[in-house]
Amino acid sequence: MGGAGGRHKAAIRGDRHRLRRRRRPVPQLGALPASRALIPVVVLSGGAATTLRRLAATAYPDEGCGVLVGTVEDGSVSVVEVTSGRNLVGDRSRDRYELDPAAIVLAERRARGAGLDVVGFWHSHPDHPARPSPLDSERAWPDYAYLIVAVAAGVAVDLRAYSLPDSGGELTERGLRIDAAAPAA
Template structure:
């Protein structure tokens, strides 16, 4: 996945602002030669009413809004990012239960309010687990 510096900065800023709760958002972009290229980051509301320090929930209405925004811009909905407050950026069992194989799932770890490591994951087609997805920084043109 190609993640421009400004998109990564937006994800990290969102994670910092929502700490100690999990933040979440959508990634819009395109696919080029089997590489996902992120062009827009959309903040979404974590609609969990409990355990927001360890869980996030994106409603079908928010997914539909993100899909519509992507379509309007001629882009694809590539995936969803979220944060792990004071935990490593590795998908939890809860994350796996709520993920779909097509999407990318970047996770940023937030340690005591400061975003640290960012890693991205793709759920296997058989839903047995995740494969890590490389995060690439685009070259300046």
């Protein structure tokens, strides 16, 4: 229920990673497609959906978090790979998350090598609905998909997709389709 590094910039000091609030999305190594502003639907490959549920359940009772890798076409986001990252929040990790910036950098490099992009972020809500908290919306970046997984007693029970309008405000629910025939990366 925390934030996926919302409007943050990674500041690396030695081996310690910190996030700082920013008013615009984190600069990416690759160019971001302009069509990402309005995300009507998020399509998740069957393999990516399975991985996402497993990672969220494994993180229980803490919030798990990570990066979504895939493509953007005609505004729709296709996710073919889901990665996990370290939750930097220690004392509130059951109801907050802060994705390690190193996980974003690593996912971006791997995505570029495969001809893909970082298209969004995911996190879990242990024993809480798959709906964004006010803090989730506050820390979200426009132009990215956000998947929230509800986990109850260690089992992923619900999965929903959201995005933040360019104008800001609150994360808005988007269509989510799991494509069992789509290959995972």
